[in-house]
Amino acid sequence: MNREKDFHLIDPTWCLGCGIYGIFSALKKASAQLDLDPEQMVTVTGIGCHGRLNNYFKSYGFHALHGRTLPVATGVKLSNPRLQVVGVSGDGDAYSIGLGHLIHSIRRNINVTYLVADNRLYALTQGQTSPTSQMGFVSVSTPEGSKELPLNGLQLALASGGTFIARGFSGDPTQLASLIEKAMNHEGFALIEVLSPCVTQNKIITYEWFRSNIYGVDEDTSFNPSDKRQAWERLANKDKIPVGLIYVEKKPSYEALVLPDRKKPLVFNDLEVGELRLKKIMDKFQ
Numbered sequence: 001m002n003r004e005k006d007f008h009l010i011d012p013t014w015c016l017g018c019g020i021y022g023i024f025s026a027l028k029k030a031s032a033q034l035d036l037d038p039e040q041m042v043t044v045t046g047i048g049c050h051g052r053l054n055n056y057f058k059s060y061g062f063h064a065l066h067g068r069t070l071p072v073a074t075g076v077k078l079s080n081p082r083l084q085v086v087g088v089s090g091d092g093d094a095y096s097i098g099l100g101h102l103i104h105s106i107r108r109n110i111n112v113t114y115l116v117a118d119n120r121l122y123a124l125t126q127g128q129t130s131p132t133s134q135m136g137f138v139s140v141s142t143p144e145g146s147k148e149l150p151l152n153g154l155q156l157a158l159a160s161g162g163t164f165i166a167r168g169f170s171g172d173p174t175q176l177a178s179l180i181e182k183a184m185n186h187e188g189f190a191l192i193e194v195l196s197p198c199v200t201q202n203k204i205i206t207y208e209w210f211r212s213n214i215y216g217v218d219e220d221t222s223f224n225p226s227d228k229r230q231a232w233e234r235l236a237n238k239d240k241i242p243v244g245l246i247y248v249e250k251k252p253s254y255e256a257l258v259l260p261d262r263k264k265p266l267v268f269n270d271l272e273v274g275e276l277r278l279k280k281i282m283d284k285f286q
């Protein structure tokens with residue numbers, strides 16, 4: 001039985017052809033393949049076009065402030081580690097205003113799957129230059145062309161101790177779904193950057209551009225995703241963009257260390273305060 005429709009709440013209204021449709025479709029596919037139920041999942045999004053995903057995806061959801069996807073996702077996971085928590089951000093949300101949270105989530109290895117929709121600009125606010133825009137990119141915020149080097153988010157993740165680092169392409173939702181499945185099964189923080197064209201505002205970085213600039217890391221049989229040096233070299237190469245599972249490593253997740261007894265998530269604690277305890281608390285405020 002095809003269970004993908006169980007995760008389809010309503011039809012999305014992103015611009016026709018937007019890359020985020022591919023992410024939406026891959027997330028439904030992966031969730032169905034893992035036989036999850038919508039009530040076992042929480043999707044946390046930031047502000048941006050990508051942020052509308054949890055209006056359309058059927059699960060619990062939290063539409064966080066811009067750049068605050070990961071603090072909310074961390075809170076949800078620590079309150080109830082039984083939930084499958086998926087964060088969804090744009091490149092602005094993840095790599096600009098939210099960058100500090102990303103590095104600390106990576107080094108903690110909190111068990112969250114994080115999808116970063118990289119359309120190489122700020123789409124919702126009308127196409128300004130983002131941290132992943134290429135040098136020379138002309139937009140309302142850089143009318144003379146960007147003078148900044150683009151950020152290499154996955155290389156930064158590897159240097160920060162990332163345990164699952166992957167890149168997908170929204171033009172290939174089947175491959176993306178298989179990466180999301182692996183990410184959800186990974187014990188720890190799983191980062192998937194998804195190359196995801198904004199068809200309305202980015203007339204340079206298009207589906208065709210991505211197709212002619214990407215290659216699959218698994219095309220080379222000597223590539224080993226447990227080898228950090230190989231991963232680093234692939235990510236450092238500026239000529240061709242690697243896609244697939246780039247690095248994976250086993251390490252205990254943050255909640256396995258701070259909540260070793262995962263049978264008793266915080267959320268199931270007895271919230272009854274009791275009269276005596278309530279009095280003690282109230283006395284403190286007097």
Ligand SMILES: Cc1ncc(C[n+]2csc(CCOP(=O)(O)OP(=O)(O)O)c2C)c(N)n1
Nearest residue numbers: 047048049050066090091092093122123124
């Ligand atoms: C604290 C804060 N600063 C700025 C904004 C304005 N803002 C809304 S979305 C956005 C950027 C969106 O770009 P991105 O995160 O890449 O998502 P996309 O729209 O491309 O999916 C900005 C700067 C905001 N909502 N809140």
Ligand code: SF4
Nearest residue numbers: 015018049123198199
């Ligand atoms: S503006 Fe761009 S990113 Fe936003 S919905 Fe339209 S195509 Fe997608």
